[in-house]
Amino acid sequence: MTEKHTDKKNAFQLGFSIFILLAFFTAAEFFVAISFASTFLLTMLALTKASLVLYYYMHITKLAKAEANEDRESYAYKTGTNRLGLWLFILSDSFVFGGLLVTRFSLLGTTRPELEQTLGLIVTAMLLISSYFMNRAETAIKHGDRKNFLVSLAITIILGITFLVGVVGIEWQIAPFGPGDGPEGAVFYALTGFHAFHVLTGVIFLLFVFRNGLRGVFDKDEKHWPVEAAAVYWHFIDVVWIIFYPALYLIGTLHG
């Protein structure tokens, strides 16, 4: 019991401190961008943020734990395999985003499109905070705290939808260019579009998890792989945005 308790506490604390760090770095990024715009510094900050998230949220460390000689039919072994599968998928998917980033830097170089900075900062904060609640939800279900789980999950979903509304509903409407207006339009709509599509799938995924959570499917102590999967996927989307946000909003000088 006590062991479990400290475990729970640790997970929360780590999640919380990482969230604080991320928020801090993002704010730093924002100020670097508006004050002296060092591309190098901004890139470094973005990468630091991404690796922070990877470190904790992405459950990388759990991959190594899968024992070779465990019982193949056990839930734990199968979850290990599922985890590997999900990770391979994320590896594959990140090549899409890598390609989009290459496109962005190849076409726009060190200029950046003219976007609504405040809105960018707000939606980014939304997504970061949502990742924090996702983590809370996961930690909660691990310990059978269903109520907390459902509440945190609901907040995650709402924040995710807010993000979508912010990007697709607002930013797309107020951007000074359309998709057909030169490389800036193409890059902006492609990057945000591909990312928004992933957020959308993530939200749908979370909605299913929420529904099943309501019906008590994950009540049992260890059987919460779908929650973990949704969390990993959600954090992945977050990491992508953590890199896309500076790439679109902050890095580079405004195109003349």
Place this chain on the structure above:
Amino acid sequence: MKKFINIGLNRGMVYQLIGTLIGAGFVTGIRALMGLPYWAVDDANFGFTEPAWVAGGLLGAIFFMWGTRVMDGWFLWAKGEEPAEHHADPPGWQKYFEPSLDHKVIGVQYTITSLILLSTGGLFALIFRTELSASNIQFLDPQLYNTLMSLHGILMIVSILLGIAGVMNYLVPLMIGAADMTFPRLNAFSFWLAPPAAILLLGSLALGGFDTGWTGYPPLSARAPVGMQMFFLGVFVAGWSSILGALNLIATVLRLRVKGMTAFRLPIFVWAALATSIISLTATQLIGLSFQMVMLQRLFGMGFFDATQGGNPILFQHLFWFYSHPAVYVFVLPGLGIISELLPVFARKPLFGYKWIAMSSLGIALVGFLVWAHHMFTSGMNEYLRVPFMYSTLLVAVPTGVKFFSWVATLWKGKIETPTPMLFILGGIVVFLLGGLTGPPNATVSTDLHLHDTYFIVGHFHDTMFGGYIFPFFAAIYYWFPKVTGRRMNEKLGKLHFWMMTPSFLVLTLGMMQVGLLGMRRRIADYDAALNFDLTNLILTVAAYLIATAVLIFFYNMYISAKKGEEATGNLWRSRSPEWQTPSPIPAHNYDKPFEVIGEPYDYGLADSPYVKFDE
């Protein structure tokens, strides 16, 4: 009618048709409501507007998957229920037309689909080769020529992707002693993506075709008819099939090996499959992305590659080749794995330098990621990229060479038997050697300035693809056919197939290289009579027909052997591999008794050295 619709494949196709109409109709409706032109007045669009066709194509593919019911398990899961881990397949041939969770059934499904696409692509080759048999235009108009040529290329490539998926699906779980792939449902899903992809690709033929070659370079592809979009969609869907299949395979190899099967005791084919899958898993996304970007450019005017809008056509080529070069190693690595797998069996000798061969597969895969720009030496990309890419490209020759030398050393002092599978293996080695050796002249930049976009390149890649894929693929079919059916294929017909195909094929590709060097460009519907290529081209066409005849003999052989071939239920080739230690055909759950690896896989010639031991 009821019977017809009860078959998964048919159901899928009917649903695809419905889905296409719904998708296209939906967009048409929306456009009508928004006051946009919703009905294409000129016949270049075939009624629906281009966005409508794209939406239809996409929704059609989704409907296909829905119709086959391959996703039903996931729907259950989404509802929070646990779908059954396995379900019983219908008996007889019917199971091959239904979604099945059995990797052996899926392997056969893949293989058959691959052979169908191979025939279709081959048929297109015969059609346009006939056109090329003499200068001037005989019977194809240039646009149709270009469409057939491009479809030939992409169908063959998709056929390869499905063929290797088939062989890997069938063999890898057996070889590592698993009951199935780790994600059987995902496995079925990956396969069932292939038929709608093929339908989309062929559908392009009905929508004006596309005249860009399989590479689909913009700006040409941004101007091509609507068929272009079907091509992009088809490749995109096929790409997902390949990505998910690779994911499954990697997870299977990492998680489901039997006890004692350590890294260097894996059958060598598994190494090749693993190296291949690493490439498919990651690089394939980039071809999908680059094609989607052209689609977006066409649909929404997003000018990624449109120079008039500040885009850059060269960027497409980088993204495209970042996949499509590694992809050529996807085509050959499994084939080379089959060569390494079978040589010891027929030479009755250990595989020479097992670890080196295993590592060379990984080496080829990894270096293969760093060489893509060798397709762009003349493209006008940044000058300073040419030399580094030449170096990296040539480096691939080193691990490939290791394979060749090790193969020869495996044969040395063996007791070599040459039944049909072995003949195809040997043919494959020779042909792939020719293809490989014509690689360095393409890779050294200055010579490539002459060779690029000529028939020399066409000769080069037919040699590599035939030697690295077609020959080993045929060998694999002859070799494992008894495993699948319990009957062996007819030797006489097999040998006839080999002796008819190989010389004709060598004539075909060497002839291509010769005219290429002399100045024949690729992708032309007609050539200048003044160049004196008529005779050679006629010979090439005849050779093509001979190859096709040989392939028809093969099909005939497959058909009669499956029905009344000589029975072969035991270890026909005296192989050490675990799959041959059980009776053929293999029962649904693979091994009755679990086994354990206690020795080296290729210790032929060493008495009392079993590789696997079955639990009593």
Place this chain on the structure above:
Amino acid sequence: MRHFIILAVLILALTALVYFGLDTIGLLPVSASLQAVTIDWLFDIEIMAISFLFALIIVPLVYSLIVFRRKPGETGDGEYIEGHTKLEITWTLIPLLVVLGLAYLGAWSLGDTLRADPEAMEIKISAFQWGWKFKYPDYGITTTELYLPIDQQVKLVMESSDVIHSFWVPEFRVKQDIIPGQTTELRITPTILGDYKLRCAELCGTEHAYMLADVVVVSEEDLLAWVDAQKALIPDTVGPDPERGEIVVEQNGCIACHSVDGSEGRGPTWLGLFGAEVDLADGTVTLADEAFLIESILDPNATIVAGYPANAMPQFSLTEEEIADILAFIETLQE
């Protein structure tokens, strides 16, 4: 040991056979430029290497198949040889050195083809679907055939108005793609007088196979004479001149698509066009007056004639005078 001596002899023999065999067949077209020399030199080295490597694998392969084949009635297995690390290292390292050497030669020979002569004459090339246009800034002429002076480097500055094309004269060896939106360069020093064909080497649509142009390598004097003849063709009048228009239209390749006699082409015929009513693809009808024609020439996609595809006609960079000449010419084409 005996095996290896036989092998060595056979390998050398096969190498020689392949190499000299290929040499007699003659693999490459005439080498007619300075750049071709270094390329052919590298080809020669590579063919030698290929012949040797081919023999190196094929000979032991076939030899094993004959000598080590299973004889009738034999049972049992081959010799138990698992591998040989030193051998493996050898056949990793030696090919590594060989390819590094090849790459070095490749870079060197590439550098040779790029060597720039500051005196080189510049020729501007525009490629379009599906034709070529050559501009000689030094002489102020535009033509559809490429005349090159012998033994003198020319710098080709190339641009495309629609899709990717590629400049290739097989006898000159070097090839360079022509991309819309940026210029690419190629340097060629022809060394043999005569007629050649420029062939577009990048798939550029339906008529790609026919995207050819005549290339003529002439002496310096002949070049000047040709330039004078070209200039003399153009009437020296002031104001729009249908005769000059005809030449402009010829030189810019318009008549590749537009007929002047009413016959069908890739574009609408010009016969009777001027002042006629034209059906457009969007269903409207317009009068083919000067304004319409000028717009159609400068911005071909602004209006599309019914029954013809959009994006078919390339954008041309024509001066105002040239356009006036063209209009004057079209005006003369009445039924």
